Amino acid sequence: MSGRLAAFAGSTPNIGTSLTAFGTAYRIAALTGRKVGYLCLNLKSAKTHLYLGVDKPDVTLDGVRPELRAGTLTGDKLRQYAFRSPHLGGLHVLFGNMAREQAEYYEPEDMQRLLAASREAFDLTIADVSAYWDNAATICAMREADDRFLVTTDSLSHFQEDIQRWTGQVGSQFGMTPEQFQLVLLQSKNRATGGFRMKEIRKETGCTEYTELKLTESVHLQLDSGRLDEWLATEERNAACFDAVANPLLNKLNWAQRLQKTDRPWLRRLMVHRRREL
Numbered sequence: 001m002s003g004r005l006a007a008f009a010g011s012t013p014n015i016g017t018s019l020t021a022f023g024t025a026y027r028i029a030a031l032t033g034r035k036v037g038y039l040c041l042n043l044k045s046a047k048t049h050l051y052l053g054v055d056k057p058d059v060t061l062d063g064v065r066p067e068l069r070a071g072t073l074t075g076d077k078l079r080q081y082a083f084r085s086p087h088l089g090g091l092h093v094l095f096g097n098m099a100r101e102q103a104e105y106y107e108p109e110d111m112q113r114l115l116a117a118s119r120e121a122f123d124l125t126i127a128d129v130s131a132y133w134d135n136a137a138t139i140c141a142m143r144e145a146d147d148r149f150l151v152t153t154d155s156l157s158h159f160q161e162d163i164q165r166w167t168g169q170v171g172s173q174f175g176m177t178p179e180q181f182q183l184v185l186l187q188s189k190n191r192a193t194g195g196f197r198m199k200e201i202r203k204e205t206g207c208t209e210y211t212e213l214k215l216t217e218s219v220h221l222q223l224d225s226g227r228l229d230e231w232l233a234t235e236e237r238n239a240a241c242f243d244a245v246a247n248p249l250l251n252k253l254n255w256a257q258r259l260q261k262t263d264r265p266w267l268r269r270l271m272v273h274r275r276r277e278l
Contacts, residue, residue: 002119007145008132009138009167009185011152011159016130016186018048019223020151020213023242026232029091030239031246033253037122037123038093041137043103043128046096050087053226054128056093059083059229061114062102064094072260086113087233092122097243103135110256111140124253131162133170143174146251148183150207154195163205173267178206180186184245186215211244224237 008024010017023040029036040048040061049057059081067073082092097103118125127145129138142148152159159251168178183205185198202209219241222231232239 003035003121003123003125003174004177004232005115005119005125005127005141005145006147006149006249007127007129007141007258008149008151009129009142010151011167012157013045013131014052015151015153016159016215017131017151018042018051018058018187018243019219019228020184020262021128021149022048022051022128022228023219023232023239024245025231026088026091026229027239027242027246028124030089030124030233031250034123034255035077035121036091037125038091039118039127039141040094040096041111041127041141042133042141043087043097043106043137044100044129044132044244046098046244049095050226051223052083053229054083054095057083057098060095061097062099064269065102065106065110069107072238073113073117075122078114078117078121085229087229089233094118104164106136108136108140111136114143115122115141120273131166133166135215139170139174143176143183147252148176148181149184149203151184151186152201152205153186154197154201156196159201159205160195163207168206178255179208181205182205182210183207184210185190185210185212198265211248213242213244224241 008017008021024035025038040046041108064073064081071250078094079092082094084092127141127142183198183202185201188237198209198212219231222228
């Protein structure tokens, strides 16, 4: 049985999409004990290794490109290549393309083989893709995803034009309609000063409402320090800030019900508590 694929794209770059995707992947892996894969598919702006304090990753997306081209990458190999940290539990991370000048040479077949291997390797794959759809990674991941998430903010410049140009126009050429994308709204720090509401953004973009997410200032500080994994693992409340995204996805996966049979009582109690909150 192949694993599930969820793809996260931003309405525009540098708004917190990668952080949202990574935090969600970590939270689901931590809560369930399942094998979760995180693929950094930002072909021109791979930064996940920096967030985790890894200056020179042993294996990156461009490192497995010869195997993708040859069609020899398997789920077992992908698990071996993925980065593991003592702080990440069951989360496996494939760092992104480090050869920026080669971004345009990734073919759809390369991405399809990568996604197929990831479905084979993991119970759930979180694919973090570019905000712009002018590359094979974003188009293929979004097209093949079981769940398509579009991260945006309450700023008009972050969702009006780019969503219509990329998600609407380019996505429609590959059989995807706006209502198939689930909106994750990153709340601004000063919501009282203005900004658009989810209802207004949904109406403007035609996408489906999913959830609103508020990230604390402390999580952003971890990105520059390269200690994101430590911060997530240190305190329950740190990772729990991603529950707004992780919990509804967990319910859809129906993994919470299977966790009732776990031999970890604390985890069973936690999942029961989470379901009562929803």
